[in-house]
Amino acid sequence: MITFLIFLAILLAVTAIVQMLSIYDLTSAIKGRKAFEVTERENKMQAFLWLIFVPSYFIFILWQYLVWGKYMLPESASVHGEKIDGLFATTWLIIIPVFIITHSLLAYFCFKYVYNKDRKASFFAHNNKLELAWTVIPSLTLATLILYGLKTWNSVMSPIPDEADKVTIELFARQFDWTARYAGEDEKLGRSHFRLIKGFNALGVDSSDANAHDDILVKGEFHLPVNKPVEFVFRSQDVIHSAYMPHFRAQMNCVPGMATLFNFIPRYTTAEMKQKTSNENFDYILLCNKICGAAHYNMQMKIIVESEEDYNKWLSSQKRFLASN
């Protein structure tokens, strides 16, 4: 019934507009004026609307920032993430002034140079100096941004040095859940093969490989020690997934048939972050960020960052692969 009423309302509105159109055309014809001619008054009105529109646009953005800005990601919880946040801030410093200046000019020009039949526009077709200026200045700005960006990118993507003390974790994705595998005491992940994926052995770990025996598989949540490099290995068994850990400024695709890598050093424990955000319910999360099927929107895992002692305690309470097999 409601659907029917909506359709009826739309139909009436359309008819009304069509009637208005034909009345407008008729009256223009009677007044002897071209129906499509934009009069001086109408032009001024549009110019004025631009002058109103652009500041309103700024206010709309500012309002959103004031209301929702606080819900954006808190400061980064990883060491490399702080560098990314610095680059972010610099980029905004370039974007925002350019945005405001160009839009203000747009509004001002629209208002100031509105049509006047007694005035002629300036015949200003080119000016090499001006054109050179706005090629060179953006180029220099971008050169800075590119250099800064690449420096950050290289430091974010550089591997953990071999001699460093690190934790190795495999994040294994499938429709629609995550499994984390820790390397165990030997710090080596055991071999795995997709044909071995069956029942309990959800990751296809090869039990004939001695490195696999002390591997630890967990679901639901996984733990990280604070201030220690974590090497992630990502795999998938079916479609492309993406391991996204927004608080750590970390993301990497999980691609069937290959392993991908990412590493970071967690900076704050979950408890510290609860304090920082003054939110008792705060939790780090891992979520899937590549369309992977119907339940894509609910493919997540909780991450707990804690002191190294707590982490070791938690890890030793987990079952070893061979024991669980």
Added chain:
Amino acid sequence: MSTTHAEHSHHEQSFITKYVFSQDHKMIAKQFLITGFLMGFIGMMMSVLFRLQLGWPGESFPILTFLLGENWAPDGVLTPDKYLALVTIHGTIMVFFLLTAGLSGTFSNLLIPLQLGARDMASGFLNMLSYWFFFLSSIIMLVSLGVEGGPASAGWTIYPPLSALPQAIPGSGLGMTLWLVSMAIFIVSSLLGSLNYIVTILNLRTKGMKMTRMPLTIWAFLITAILGVLTFPVLLSAALLLIFDRSFETSFYLSDIVVAGTALDFNGGSPILFEHLFWFLGHPEVYIVLLPSLGLTSEIISVNARKPIFGYRAMIGSMLTIAFISIIVWGHHMFVTGMNPFLGAVFTFTTLLVAIPSAVKVFNYLTTLWKGNIRFTPAMLFAVGLISTFISGGLTGLILGDSALDINVHDTYFVVGHFHIVMGLSAVFGMYAGAYHWFPKLFGRMMNHNLGKAHFWLTITSVYGVFLPMHFIGLAGVPRRYYSNSAFPLFDSFIDLNEIVSAFAILAAFAQVLFFINFVYSALRGPKATQNPWDSNTLEWTTPVEHIHGNWPGDIPAVHRWPYDYSKPGAASDFIPQTVPLSEYEKDEGH
């Protein structure tokens, strides 16, 4: 071009050859425009339907069941896989059917012969084929909505393995096959069109129409067509290999897969290969969509500011640069696929370079407005709107193109906000500007400008209301293509903002209804157009209002000057058509 009108008006035309299988470029332009707009309307309605789910997740909207049926939306709630289906087909229709075929097909076909002084396109027959292939592919895409399992649902980027395995998502069955077939036909249509545009532009210019006297519209169409010819075949090959993997058990993209508890026999392929092939078209595609709009607005801004476009040569140079760079930036869509970080660095470098020619274009537009004498026709409003969207969306590209920053905003709503503004809105605004401006040329009648203005202001307000908040949502880490955010307490703070976005989306849809009413009414009953309603310099306004085969009743006019002699000092009127010879006091400025 020595053929005269007499040779062209010999053959009487039947209804079929005049309105259906027409080889006349003007009729084909109208066919593209109407088909493109209808597809665009369907694509837009889809976005409104899935915005209902995103704004008010889980709430029952009987209209969903009414429009989509019990299978898609039982009890008024969209199912998660059909949500993905809508998102996928919305993207496909908007990017390809509305903004590639609809936009280039309409305005390249209409304006290339008319603005260059040609009787028709180089090959009217290929042109006709191009439209009918497009029509066929549109029909197949729409038919795919109704098949068992639903249409393709793996996102418009159709990454395998999701798009290759019906076990992974129901839409990857027959629906995906039809998607691939439709796109293969679409690419044929696009290539036929592009080849025709290139040949016509290079060969069929009238006397005096040097390359450097062509309007910027034509330059934009030429560069777009070249880009299309270079990159669409790569998408075709990607699609063909995917068809092989899906239907003939090859392993181009697939390896080591266990799905629904069964290990599959694919071995040695890589989904990343598909991503490379896809984005080799996918990124230039952004400019295939955008450049024609930039060309149209360059012309419209110059005409309505009554001022030559500032930096004509710089405008051509920047379009050429943008087109060239766009072919070597595709990897920025793949920063987090595990590609070698060095390669990521190279793509960051090339990607950020695009900002330079883009900045040149923006400053040139602004300088064209400066000291102009601006008439705000609806076309001009949309053209100025394009400057705004091009700036607003382009600037956030500095963030997404920077690999280090992309790590955290990749595939979030930030991306959705960015590309909808810079490519979606800019291209749509350009297309609307073109439709309002050349409506008298297309239909011989005028559109109502009051309704056009209402359409513009409602549209720009509501679309910014839709896409700006997405930047904030994305910066908070909300991924795109989520059916609902209810599984994440982290995102609860955005419930009301999502409602605002959806409300604006509904408003935006209603605003487009104004355009459709205006369009249909004016095409049938609008006031008759005059020959040159906008006091424009270009050749299309020297043809009669009534369409005739061959465009000009007598000889094709010769061209004596560039198209941008507006408000030239010393001239009596504020425009001098290209057909007017240089007077004694004018010196030839090399145009």
